[in-house]
Amino acid sequence: PLGKGGLKTVADPNVPSTKPGELGSFKGGLKALPEAIAAQLGDRLKLNWHLTRLDRTERETYIAVFSTPDGQQEVEARTVVLTTPAYVTAELLEPLQPEISSALQALTYPTVASVVLAYPVSDVKGKLVGFGNLIPRGQGIRTLGTIWTSSLFAGRAPAGWQTLTSYIGGATDSEIGNLDSEQIVEQVHRDLSKILLKPDAAQPKVLALKLWKRAIPQYNLGHLDRLQQVDRGLKSLPGLYLCSNYFGGVALGDCVRRGFERAPEVGEYLQQQSDSRSI
Ligand SMILES: Cc1cc2nc3c(=O)[nH]c(=O)nc-3n(C[C@H](O)[C@H](O)[C@H](O)COP(=O)(O)OP(=O)(O)OC[C@H]3O[C@@H](n4cnc5c(N)ncnc54)[C@H](O)[C@@H]3O)c2cc1C
Structure with a gap:
């Protein structure tokens, strides 16, 4: 197709085709x-x-x-x-x-933290199949939502592990910028324990945490x-x-x-x- 301005954008035949709205990433991650x-x-x-x-x-x-x-x-x-x-x-x-x-x-660019945690699949309530979950405000849960990263993309966790990428903060929760990394992980873990994890789930492996002071x-x-x-x-x-x-x-x-x-x-x-x- 011709993009605006007449530039020809030809899809690379090696790139898998996706349906509208379907998420995609690169095999080795966005980098x-x-x-x-x-x-x-x-x-x-x-x-x-x-x-x-x-x-x-x-x-x-x-x-x-x-x-x-x-x-x-x-x-x-x-x-x-x-x-x-x-x-x-x-x-x-x-x-x-x-x-x-x-x-x-x-x-305005509200603060958001992105928190990547890994749990043994035995700590997850059921098999996670799909994209993830969004949490409406008013449910008493601070985390905004979670992408079930290793369910969504291949190669994001070794066998027996589930990787979850959660977002917390945003326009209605600027206070998140005042927490340190440990407090943010603890909050996300507590929230996940109410939704996706078994009540006795162990502390997660923290794979990444990035606090975007001015995110989106x-x-x-x-x-x-x-x-x-x-x-x-x-x-x-x-x-x-x-x-x-x-x-x-x-x-x-x-x-x-x-x-x-x-x-x-x-x-x-x-x-x-x-x-x-x-x-
Ligand atoms: C937490 C989070 C989650 C997101 N999740 C998704 C998602 O799942 N899917 C999706 O499609 N999008 C997502 N987005 C949105 C998407 O990532 C961003 O909109 C996009 O990356 C912005 O690209 P950009 O090049 O406009 O800006 P940026 O990536 O912010 O780049 C701006 C660059 O300018 C540089 N810069 C700043 N000041 C100077 C200066 N004075 N001189 C030289 N360089 C300077 C910065 O270092 C930076 O590299 C997410 C964003 C965030 C923050």
């Missing part, structure tokens, strides 16, 4: 995606380069100032695509375009007006593009789709600039 992109980019990829300032020049270019492990570096470019979260982009664009900055500052942007009332304000502001900054999860969906698939949509827009802009310079 496969950034690793594959890094391999394609080679030494064009710069890691630990922190963008600290963006200036516009009279030559209609941008100067991006980075703090890097080798000291400050400046890059001049005709186009810049900012994929940073809204609160970072707001700060960077404050001097250039306060209208965009104020719209982005209004976006909320599309609150007024979000579309804010995005329109951003679009208006961008008109005065030709060559600058924003491509982040506060536009049109937070799911990873949406982020990838947006990348495919933005790339040809940037290409067309550069082409137009080259054409007008050669006249």
Whole structure:
């Protein structure tokens, strides 16, 4: 199919087809995606380069100032695509375009912890077949929901073990950010014991815990007006593009789709600039 902007996206025949709404991942986990992109980019990829300032020049270019492990570096470019979260982009664009900055500052990112625990299957009440469970607020259970990771994806647990990825926190529970890792694991274990586990289930193996202080942007009332304000502001900054999860969906698939949509827009802009310079 032709994506927006005319870019042809051809499905890789090695990738299994999925039904709409069906979850998917990579055999070795999600890190496969950034690793594959890094391999394609080679030494064009710069890691630990922190963008600290963006200036516009009279030559209609941008100067991006980075703090890097080798000291400050400046890059001049005709186009810049900012994929940073809204609160970072707001700060960077404050001097250039306060209208965009104020719209982005209004976006909230609640705190969420992602907790990956493993239990012997003998501690689980029944065989878990399916995606997972969401827990409505008001049930007296703090955990938001659990993905039955090893039921969903192959190779996520050795035989005899069940891996469960739970999420806790969110817009109605900012207090989660004040707990330490042990308290968060204890809370999730207590909640799982009320739903999925046998009452005498042993303490889990903790495979991973990540507290996302500012996790996912909320599309609150007024979000579309804010995005329109951003679009208006961008008109005065030709060559600058924003491509982040506060536009049109937070799911990873949406982020990838947006990348495919933005790339040809940037290409067309550069082409137009080259054409007008050669006249
Ligand atoms: C807990 C959690 C669970 C999720 N679960 C799912 C799920 O099951 N399925 C799904 O589809 N999606 C899920 N999502 C959503 C999805 O992961 C995100 O929306 C997506 O990864 C966002 O991608 P992004 O590139 O827009 O932003 P990010 O991945 O946040 O990337 C922004 C990057 O900008 C960098 N950065 C920040 N400031 C600077 C600076 N000044 N200079 C240079 N770089 C900077 C950051 O280091 C970061 O690497 C989940 C998200 C969270 C937090």
